[in-house]
Each structure stands twice: as structure tokens, then as C-alpha cells.
Amino acid sequence: MSRNDEEVRKFLQRQHDAEAQKEKLKTYKNAAGTPLFEDYNETHEVQIIPDKSVKAAMFIPDPLNPKKFRAHPETIAAMRKELFMGGEDFVDLEHFVKCKSCKSELDFQFWKHCPYCGGSFE
Numbered sequence: 001m002s003r004n005d006e007e008v009r010k011f012l013q014r015q016h017d018a019e020a021q022k023e024k025l026k027t028y029k030n031a032a033g034t035p036l037f038e039d040y041n042e043t044h045e046v047q048i049i050p051d052k053s054v055k056a057a058m059f060i061p062d063p064l065n066p067k068k069f070r071a072h073p074e075t076i077a078a079m080r081k082e083l084f085m086g087g088e089d090f091v092d093l094e095h096f097v098k099c100k101s102c103k104s105e106l107d108f109q110f111w112k113h114c115p116y117c118g119g120s121f122e
């Protein structure tokens with residue numbers, strides 16, 4: 001476990017504990033029948049800066065700005081940007097798939113293709 005992994009985990013935990021998370025869940029229920037993410041405002045507030053020194057599939061929070069992250073350009077290309085801030089809310093939709101080339105197990109709801117090698121899913 002690197003220090004960076006630790007930071008991302010802490011960040012995700014903070015998101016999970018927030019009262020705001022409950023409010024967000026309600027919003028999803030209310031939005032039943034309409035696209036889950038009709039309102040992209042929150043997602044747009046998050047900035048992800050390409051940085052080739054960051055490991056694949058990692059998002060490193062900026063210590064000064066919680067809405068800013070650094071990620072490898074390949075990771076940014078592979079992620080489903082609209083789901084990035086979903087966090088724990090999406091646990092029900094968890095759907096693990098395997099990368100055809102490197103066999104990494106990845107949650108399909110977060111990735112368009114493999115962030116490690118760019119491969120497609122099985």
C-alpha cells in the first residue's frame with residue numbers, strides 16, 4: 001500500500017461519511033425513470049490534471065484543493081468521467097470485469113477500458 005493509495009482511501013471515506021451523501025442518494029431515487037446523471041454540475045467541479053508520474057488507475061487528491069486530482073493521462077482516458085464522484089453510492093451497481101490483455105479486475109461502472117494497459121474487457 002503506497003502513501004498515494006492511502007490518500008485516495010481517506011478521500012473516499014470522507015465522501016462516504018458525509019451527510020451530503022444521503023441527500024445525494026435521495027436525488028438518485030427521485031430521478032428514477034430519468035437518466036441517473038442528468039445534472040453534471042457536481043462532476044464538472046472536479047478537475048483532473050494529467051500527470052504521467054501517477055500510477056495507473058490512481059487519483060491523487062491535491063492537498064490544497066479537494067476538487068482537484070492528478071491522474072495518469074491513460075487513466076483519464078479510461079475512466080467514465082460522469083461517475084467519478086459517485087463513490088459508495090454505486091456499490092449496488094458494482095460489476096467486475098476482467099481486462100482481456102492484462103487480466104486486471106475492474107469495476108465496469110468506472111472504466112470504459114482498462115486503465116492499466118488500455119485493453120478492452122472480456
Ligand SMILES: [Zn+2]
Nearest residue numbers: 099102114117
Ligand atoms: Zn489491462
